[in-house]
Amino acid sequence: xxxxxxxxxxxxILELLVLVLGYPGECRSHSKSKFQTQEQIVNKILIAxxxxxxxxxxxLAQSKDSGDMKTPPQVFTDKAKIEGNAITGLVVxxxxxxxxxxxxxxxxxxxxxxxxxxxxxxxxxxxxxxxDTGKGIDPDxxxxxxxxxxxxxxxxxxxGPGSTDVDTPVSVNGTVVNTPVKSM
Numbered sequence: 001x002x003x004x005x006x007x008x009x010x011x012x013i014l015e016l017l018v019l020v021l022g023y024p025g026e027c028r029s030h031s032k033s034k035f036q037t038q039e040q041i042v043n044k045i046l047i048a049x050x051x052x053x054x055x056x057x058x059x060l061a062q063s064k065d066s067g068d069m070k071t072p073p074q075v076f077t078d079k080a081k082i083e084g085n086a087i088t089g090l091v092v093x094x095x096x097x098x099x100x101x102x103x104x105x106x107x108x109x110x111x112x113x114x115x116x117x118x119x120x121x122x123x124x125x126x127x128x129x130x131x132d133t134g135k136g137i138d139p140d141x142x143x144x145x146x147x148x149x150x151x152x153x154x155x156x157x158x159x160g161p162g163s164t165d166v167d168t169p170v171s172v173n174g175t176v177v178n179t180p181v182k183s184m
Contacts, residue, residue, distance in 0.1 A: 012052065071123075072172045075100065075145045075179040082139045085115075087181055090127040090145060092119050098149040098170060099157045102129050103178070105142030111164050116157045118150065139181075146170075146178040 076091035092100045101116040108114035115131040129145070137143060147170035148159055159167040169176045 073147050073170045073177050074172070075147060075177060077145060077179050077181045080145075080181050082137050082143065082181060084136050085134050086128055086130040087137065087143070087145065088126070088128045090124075090129065092124045092127055092145075092147065094119055094121055094124075094147055094149075094170065096121055096149050097153070097155075098147055099167065100124075100127060100129055101146045101148055101157060101159075102131065102137070103144045103146050104138070106138070108141075108143075110146070110169075111160050113157070113160070116148075118155050118157075143181040144178050145181060146176065 071093050073094045074092075079089040079091075081088050087102060090100060098119055099116045100119055102108060102114040103110055103112075104114060113132075114137065115129050117127060117129045119127070131137060148157060148167050149170055150157075151167050152158060157167050159169075169178070171177065
């Protein structure tokens with residue numbers, strides 16, 4: 001949720017509370033007919049809370065539908081492990097459908113790759129990517145995980161030698177999202 005959306009929700013909450021509960025000091029008056037019972041006050045608070053929840057749900061749904069993401073695409077490898085022919089424990093954040101792709105400094109150097117996994121927009125935790133060949137990954141070969149967008153919507157990574165104009169790497173501020181995986 002963006003700061004603007006949070007401010008919008010906060011403003012609606014304040015408006016609704018004033019509308020339902022009244023301005024401060026209105027709950028009590030010198031006239032006995034103006035006193036509100038605790039039950040009336042609790043009912044007003046519950047109504048206000050319900051309205052606030054509905055408003056917040058609508059703002060969040062609009063945010064999700066519009067593809068707004070606060071966090072830029074990235075790969076977290078701090079808990080990742082190279083286990084035989086796979087990398088496990090990855091966290092990926094991406095704003096469009098795409099791929100988390102294993103590269104290295106040897107046979108898997110871009111545009112080649114060792115393996116990939118399709119990822120949906122949003123955050124994916126505990127991601128496991130296996131090599132395409134089933135061969136083990138050499139942890140000392142400069143292993144990285146790079147994000148690519150699924151530009152042709154076929155859920156298959158088509159980026160590679162002779163085909164570098166499709167399923168292109170993800171860039172943030174002109175830098176390709178390509179995170180090293182340390183051997184553990």
